[in-house]
Amino acid sequence: MNLQRAFEFLAGLLFGLGLMLAGxxxxxxxxxxxxxxxxxxxxxxxxxxxxxxxxxxxFTVAKGRSKTLLGTALFLPQATVIDRRxxxxxxxxxxxxxxxxxxxxxxxxxxxxxxxxxxVFVAAMVAGMLxxxxxxxxxxxxxxxxx
Numbered sequence: 001m002n003l004q005r006a007f008e009f010l011a012g013l014l015f016g017l018g019l020m021l022a023g024x025x026x027x028x029x030x031x032x033x034x035x036x037x038x039x040x041x042x043x044x045x046x047x048x049x050x051x052x053x054x055x056x057x058x059f060t061v062a063k064g065r066s067k068t069l070l071g072t073a074l075f076l077p078q079a080t081v082i083d084r085r086x087x088x089x090x091x092x093x094x095x096x097x098x099x100x101x102x103x104x105x106x107x108x109x110x111x112x113x114x115x116x117x118x119x120v121f122v123a124a125m126v127a128g129m130l131x132x133x134x135x136x137x138x139x140x141x142x143x144x145x146x147x
Contacts, residue, residue: 015105016108016109019106022047024047024105024106024109025106025109026101027100027102027117029043029044030097030101030102030106031098033045034097062076063076104125107122108122
Protein backbone atom coordinates (compact mmCIF):
# COMPACT_ATOMS: atom_id res chain seq x y z
CA MET A 1 0.00 0.00 0.00
CA ASN A 2 1.46 3.35 -0.96
CA LEU A 3 1.54 6.36 1.35
CA GLN A 4 -1.35 8.13 -0.35
CA ARG A 5 -3.65 5.11 0.02
CA ALA A 6 -2.63 4.76 3.66
CA PHE A 7 -3.58 8.40 4.33
CA GLU A 8 -6.86 7.96 2.41
CA PHE A 9 -7.67 4.94 4.55
CA LEU A 10 -6.79 6.77 7.77
CA ALA A 11 -8.85 9.81 6.76
CA GLY A 12 -11.86 7.60 5.98
CA LEU A 13 -11.43 5.70 9.24
CA LEU A 14 -11.23 8.94 11.22
CA PHE A 15 -14.30 10.29 9.40
CA GLY A 16 -16.28 7.11 10.09
CA LEU A 17 -15.30 7.07 13.76
CA GLY A 18 -16.26 10.73 14.05
CA LEU A 19 -19.66 10.03 12.52
CA MET A 20 -20.22 7.18 14.97
CA LEU A 21 -19.11 9.19 18.02
CA ALA A 22 -21.26 12.15 16.97
CA GLY A 23 -24.37 9.98 16.66
CA UNK A 24 -24.76 10.57 12.91
CA UNK A 25 -25.14 6.82 12.36
CA UNK A 26 -28.22 6.69 14.62
CA UNK A 27 -31.28 7.54 12.49
CA UNK A 28 -33.39 8.35 15.55
CA UNK A 29 -30.87 11.00 16.64
CA UNK A 30 -30.80 12.49 13.14
CA UNK A 31 -34.59 12.50 12.90
CA UNK A 32 -34.80 14.15 16.35
CA UNK A 33 -32.48 16.87 15.04
CA UNK A 34 -34.80 17.42 12.07
CA UNK A 35 -37.94 17.48 14.27
CA UNK A 36 -38.02 21.22 14.93
CA UNK A 37 -41.64 21.20 16.12
CA UNK A 38 -41.29 18.20 18.45
CA UNK A 39 -38.52 16.77 20.60
CA UNK A 40 -35.76 18.69 18.84
CA UNK A 41 -32.19 17.53 19.55
CA UNK A 42 -29.81 20.37 18.58
CA UNK A 43 -26.62 18.40 19.25
CA UNK A 44 -26.01 17.55 15.59
CA UNK A 45 -25.89 21.28 14.82
CA UNK A 46 -22.60 21.35 16.75
CA UNK A 47 -21.32 18.41 14.68
CA UNK A 48 -22.25 20.15 11.44
CA UNK A 49 -20.82 23.45 12.65
CA UNK A 50 -17.55 21.73 13.52
CA UNK A 51 -17.45 20.04 10.13
CA UNK A 52 -18.12 23.32 8.34
CA UNK A 53 -15.37 25.07 10.35
CA UNK A 54 -12.83 22.36 9.55
CA UNK A 55 -13.86 22.32 5.89
CA UNK A 56 -13.70 26.10 5.61
CA UNK A 57 -10.21 26.12 7.08
CA UNK A 58 -9.05 23.27 4.85
CA PHE A 59 -10.44 24.85 1.67
CA THR A 60 -8.93 28.23 2.60
CA VAL A 61 -5.50 26.62 2.89
CA ALA A 62 -6.04 24.47 -0.21
CA LYS A 63 -6.95 27.47 -2.40
CA GLY A 64 -3.39 28.70 -2.17
CA ARG A 65 -1.87 25.35 -3.17
CA SER A 66 -1.50 23.49 -6.44
CA LYS A 67 -0.47 20.17 -4.86
CA THR A 68 -1.64 18.07 -1.93
CA LEU A 69 0.56 17.55 1.12
CA LEU A 70 1.70 14.29 -0.49
CA GLY A 71 2.67 16.06 -3.72
CA THR A 72 -0.15 14.98 -6.04
CA ALA A 73 -2.19 17.42 -8.13
CA LEU A 74 -4.90 19.25 -6.21
CA PHE A 75 -8.26 19.61 -7.94
CA LEU A 76 -10.79 21.84 -6.21
CA PRO A 77 -14.45 22.22 -7.27
CA GLN A 78 -14.88 24.82 -9.99
CA ALA A 79 -18.68 25.26 -10.00
CA THR A 80 -19.90 28.56 -8.57
CA VAL A 81 -23.44 28.71 -9.97
CA ILE A 82 -26.51 27.87 -7.91
CA ASP A 83 -28.86 26.40 -10.51
CA ARG A 84 -31.98 24.21 -10.67
CA ARG A 85 -29.92 21.01 -10.73
CA UNK A 86 -28.09 21.97 -7.52
CA UNK A 87 -31.29 23.04 -5.77
CA UNK A 88 -33.16 19.93 -6.96
CA UNK A 89 -30.37 17.61 -5.87
CA UNK A 90 -30.16 19.37 -2.50
CA UNK A 91 -33.91 19.03 -2.02
CA UNK A 92 -33.81 15.35 -2.95
CA UNK A 93 -30.91 14.78 -0.55
CA UNK A 94 -32.81 16.57 2.25
CA UNK A 95 -36.00 14.60 1.67
CA UNK A 96 -34.07 11.33 1.71
CA UNK A 97 -32.22 12.35 4.86
CA UNK A 98 -35.48 13.35 6.54
CA UNK A 99 -37.30 10.15 5.59
CA UNK A 100 -34.51 7.68 6.36
CA UNK A 101 -32.41 9.49 8.96
CA UNK A 102 -29.28 8.66 6.94
CA UNK A 103 -27.07 10.51 4.54
CA UNK A 104 -24.49 8.66 2.42
CA UNK A 105 -21.46 8.80 4.73
CA UNK A 106 -23.17 7.60 7.91
CA UNK A 107 -25.12 5.00 5.93
CA UNK A 108 -21.90 3.46 4.62
CA UNK A 109 -20.43 3.51 8.14
CA UNK A 110 -23.59 1.83 9.45
CA UNK A 111 -23.48 -1.04 6.95
CA UNK A 112 -21.34 -2.99 9.40
CA UNK A 113 -24.11 -2.91 12.00
CA UNK A 114 -26.14 -5.39 9.96
CA UNK A 115 -29.43 -3.47 10.11
CA UNK A 116 -31.59 -4.36 7.08
CA UNK A 117 -32.88 -0.77 6.85
CA UNK A 118 -29.35 0.49 6.23
CA UNK A 119 -28.79 -2.07 3.48
CA VAL A 120 -32.07 -1.05 1.82
CA PHE A 121 -31.10 2.63 2.06
CA VAL A 122 -27.64 2.01 0.56
CA ALA A 123 -29.11 -0.15 -2.22
CA ALA A 124 -31.61 2.63 -3.04
CA MET A 125 -28.80 5.21 -2.93
CA VAL A 126 -26.65 3.19 -5.34
CA ALA A 127 -29.65 2.63 -7.60
CA GLY A 128 -30.28 6.38 -7.64
CA MET A 129 -26.65 7.03 -8.57
CA LEU A 130 -26.85 4.50 -11.40
CA UNK A 131 -30.09 6.02 -12.72
CA UNK A 132 -28.50 9.48 -12.58
CA UNK A 133 -25.44 8.31 -14.52
CA UNK A 134 -27.67 6.59 -17.09
CA UNK A 135 -29.79 9.73 -17.57
CA UNK A 136 -26.66 11.90 -17.82
CA UNK A 137 -25.12 9.65 -20.47
CA UNK A 138 -28.38 9.72 -22.46
CA UNK A 139 -28.50 13.51 -22.26
CA UNK A 140 -24.86 13.82 -23.38
CA UNK A 141 -25.47 11.42 -26.29
CA UNK A 142 -28.53 13.39 -27.34
CA UNK A 143 -26.56 16.66 -27.24
CA UNK A 144 -23.68 15.21 -29.22
CA UNK A 145 -26.08 13.88 -31.87
CA UNK A 146 -27.89 17.22 -32.08
CA UNK A 147 -31.22 15.81 -30.93
